[in-house]
Amino acid sequence: MRNELRLGILGATGMVGQQYIKLLADHPWFKVSRIVGKKSAGMSFKDAAEWVGEYDPPASIMDMKVDGANPESQGADLFVSCLPTDGAKELEPLYARLYPTFSDASAYRMEDDVPLIIPEVNAEQGRLIERQKRSRNWMGFLVTGPNCTSIGLNMTLKPLDDEFKIRKVIVSTMQAVSGAGYPGVPSLSIIDNVIPYIKDEEDKVAIESNKILGKFVGGRVEPAGLAVSAMCHRVATIDGHMESVYIETEKPVSVNDASQALRDFTGLPQSLKLPTAPEKPIIVREEPDRPQVRKDKNAGTVPGMSTVVGRIRPGLDNHSLKYTLLSHNTIRGAAGNTILTAELFYKQGWMNL
Amino acid sequence: MRNELRLGILGATGMVGQQYIKLLADHPWFKVSRIVGKKSAGMSFKDAAEWVGEYDPPASIMDMKVDGANPESQGADLFVSCLPTDGAKELEPLYARLYPTFSDASAYRMEDDVPLIIPEVNAEQGRLIERQKRSRNWMGFLVTGPNCTSIGLNMTLKPLDDEFKIRKVIVSTMQAVSGAGYPGVPSLSIIDNVIPYIKDEEDKVAIESNKILGKFVGGRVEPAGLAVSAMCHRVATIDGHMESVYIETEKPVSVNDASQALRDFTGLPQSLKLPTAPEKPIIVREEPDRPQVRKDKNAGTVPGMSTVVGRIRPGLDNHSLKYTLLSHNTIRGAAGNTILTAELFYKQGWMNL
């Protein structure tokens, strides 16, 4: 492994791009060396981006020039992408052909040979890239991360599915405005209001969950046979998606056993001690009124990377259960999950660098 | 029927009490003649109550003296009560013994001989008071209204249950801060936050629904055999509880048939043309992003009395369905529903006045 990899960001001027810049500011392995944007090519990052975060970006980034999309000549070692869907559709293959490319855009998530990774949940599906590189004849590869709502949900479904075999999931979400990017949700639309609709979100959650929890067999992902129904709402919070989950299981499930399974959950990022891996992927709170968005979104050893679960209580019978989870939507739900995935690939030697 | 009834309010200084005062300001049948409070007895209403509403109360009320609890000598014709639970437990029977008493407190909701009424849904259960008066040897009687969350939910379950026979309900709520009264939820607890917990609320919704939708047979209410699981959340809205509902039905259910059933729903208050009855108990919106709290809480001919339903869409199979509803929690969910119930009893001649 080389000491430090040069990392390029596709679509860096948006909200998630800014999250990448923040999270990578002191990263031990990856150093932001390129910023690629279509509309703002040629401008300095400072002029191109309306900085929305609650901190000031590093001066080195502020003065960096935004490159146009020009995969051939952009010698970074790897790329992360947070392009909007159309841009991702067009540009990601051009970069993935040449470089390891990690994206949180939705454009290629459901392609057969594209991994959809939450590193603690389905690291093994990362090996889909072997088939991807072969069949597409690519030097690089494309790995995606799920939708922000899917990530928190599947982080908690995984240990419960392993233990109790989940059949049905009814989930209702209360999602933060940062999930819609910037400028995103108009303030006139959300102050003193709830909007019970987020375009395409409910379908994504259902479909992605079956891929994420699917089995990796014979070089393919076999979808989990999970019935998932989501009801998604936008509320007036800044960061942090809350999800209240009702599950039905094949095996009997108790509150105690479920709590234990969630508490004990750990994954490859933890055993590999990846830099962005939180000590505990899932934090279970016992208080009746937790998790709460503002209080818990940054809980744990790596702020924004742990999913906080609480209110674990019985469902309607002993084959059902309900609980509430909170997952930081722009960190674990986007930039943080992608960085952790890149760390995983790097540490596993899957980058071939 | 007399021309105008003198109405007393038990617990008038709180938030719901103020809602009663507002709604009754120009009522054609009932005139507020007494205000009863324990702690503030002897004070003027103006001094006793911290007025929280977005309008000024009538001067006549502001100067009214708050009476102590003294049922024997308080010659109103009927009473409404919005006492806190303990106060209701103690005082409501003392008034119900003598007067028609209509309460939105929870203290006696689940008593066998006490009606729990949403006038459009289960008016016939009002006749429970016959048994109540007989067995308790009371001149008056006690009628209750359900919890604010139960009211919106059961308003929509009723037509769907009639048509498709509901077996299971998974409901997730996003409730306004006014539901906790005044001062209620501290601002520090709810700005940029969601609280996934409202004490006792989830149990109330489950239990009350089975009484509300139960059958009135042989002078008794036979509980509906409905499995109801609620997940209740507090969000930063002023008024209006939003509820996202997933139901499973015995008979196959389609989006079209369900919409039609909800749209067509009407009840005794409508046919009796009661003063506080909205033209349509349920308003169905077709837009993908409605109902919304701020935009829809006052929809319909009587602001705050209609339940607005939207996002009707298929569940996981053809025996399931999901939708979102909005119900104004201090009007239909409390004072408005109680006034409508009193109107029903009056018009039906059940008051014996």
Next chain:
Amino acid sequence: MRNELRLGILGATGMVGQQYIKLLADHPWFKVSRIVGKKSAGMSFKDAAEWVGEYDPPASIMDMKVDGANPESQGADLFVSCLPTDGAKELEPLYARLYPTFSDASAYRMEDDVPLIIPEVNAEQGRLIERQKRSRNWMGFLVTGPNCTSIGLNMTLKPLDDEFKIRKVIVSTMQAVSGAGYPGVPSLSIIDNVIPYIKDEEDKVAIESNKILGKFVGGRVEPAGLAVSAMCHRVATIDGHMESVYIETEKPVSVNDASQALRDFTGLPQSLKLPTAPEKPIIVREEPDRPQVRKDKNAGTVPGMSTVVGRIRPGLDNHSLKYTLLSHNTIRGAAGNTILTAELFYKQGWMNL
């Protein structure tokens, strides 16, 4: 006077346009007959406008076709305009040449021969149109209304200036997000935040105040010699601009005398009993914690048209005073003020129709 005038709206699809539609829905004199928009010409209003209000617009408007700008052939009797600045600059003269045109856009507010009217404050300046029509050789004319912040401020400055002769005004505002239109302020920018900046607003308040309070002498407005310094802030409220005002006066001023002057203030709209005139242009509250945005923005006989004043208290000496005012920014601060102005012109016979 004709019985009913046909009114066209320039720029009807935006937020203020929607406010016009709401306020004119049952107007006794004016009936919306035309909707003019550039970008959405040819579409139905329903398709052209994202309706943001807390009520549903009349069906007649929803189905109305948006006309392109075509002054020659658009036979309405008068026009109101809420075009964005550039559009106003281009189109308003083309309409004003032919029709009485009333605008709340800023493009022509400071022109020498264009009235800048708050009907209760400076109705007499309306006669500037005589010179305007003459010199421009127009059949119609253009009348403007001040910036939303200027309107509330000058409504209260007028009676105080008349009585105590104001020399200096230091005003600090807390302005609602609707003032920025729709989509306007991103929710990410304002939840749990205050923005101490609204482009050009502080200058407008200073300059406009001197015209509004100026003397109309010899067919010209002589600017008042008022030193006005504004500090403008955006806060997370929906509607209603709050302004805390510190004034220094030439004559000694007492809290009592100032309260009386504000309370007694009345104008031509009141004596003419114009349909949109509130009974009291200024409502004075005595409580120490009023006005409040949510509670007072719709106070008075015509919701949104009265300015509510409170916290009148001494300044640093007996030639100074401070107080807080609240003015509804999209009603009195825009559409409502313009409609009232049009009513004034109609009733005074200044329309020549």
Next chain:
Amino acid sequence: MRNELRLGILGATGMVGQQYIKLLADHPWFKVSRIVGKKSAGMSFKDAAEWVGEYDPPASIMDMKVDGANPESQGADLFVSCLPTDGAKELEPLYARLYPTFSDASAYRMEDDVPLIIPEVNAEQGRLIERQKRSRNWMGFLVTGPNCTSIGLNMTLKPLDDEFKIRKVIVSTMQAVSGAGYPGVPSLSIIDNVIPYIKDEEDKVAIESNKILGKFVGGRVEPAGLAVSAMCHRVATIDGHMESVYIETEKPVSVNDASQALRDFTGLPQSLKLPTAPEKPIIVREEPDRPQVRKDKNAGTVPGMSTVVGRIRPGLDNHSLKYTLLSHNTIRGAAGNTILTAELFYKQGWMNL
């Protein structure tokens, strides 16, 4: 100097008490050894306090027992106090008689022999304790910190007064709800609202400023002859008071000179390198729309300790100026300022420990 001082907190269960606990968690000099409370004496801190912060307190504190007020036997080395006014009035002298006691309560701020300290602004006034100890015959002493609004204001007035001699200050504030403690401001009162009133706040700001900026001569503080008029508002933000300030000065003042004076400002805490001293007491931003509450409240090297200033612009003439400042109300405005003051006294050897 001893290596580590044992510190007791008077009134630790409230919001500011929790802020003390957080800020002292890893303090190099002071270690929380006692928690004193009246109502909760005998309980564990965990049971006594409703923890409101966005982080979890150290376990050592959670299990600490709350002591009753018993100054004689409570061998800590110093005390900090955040008692409510009445409690402070009663208890602070009992502790100050025996121990160095640092308070952010208002009870004794204006006593002649009690320092009212912002360490960067008027450290020299700390020596008032010499007279205090002598005249009261105390072993310990009492030092206070100003009101949260006064602190941010005077931090910025100091360098401007030094340079341009301030005569008059008109300040308008937009204060966060945490300033009212917990439960404090009801959510029903502040969502979609502004409250133009905070009890006693405006007077405190005026009076305290004259003591803070006064001259320390002959063992006494001679009040600065400053005319200060404050208009205080509560807005829906969590932490961080914003203040828009208009000043009039004796000497001519320019934007450039004022910016420079604010930028260059530094104090004893910086030169002594006190642990809680921010590198820069004042941070000046150039952007037209800063400071903003959420983005800037934690700016600088010690989160919550720097005052952020922006929008420096001319007043009505060349002897006036206006600007906006942001100061974290529970850190610099309370616990942080008191800790910094205790550090100052310790380092200066004024504690006599």
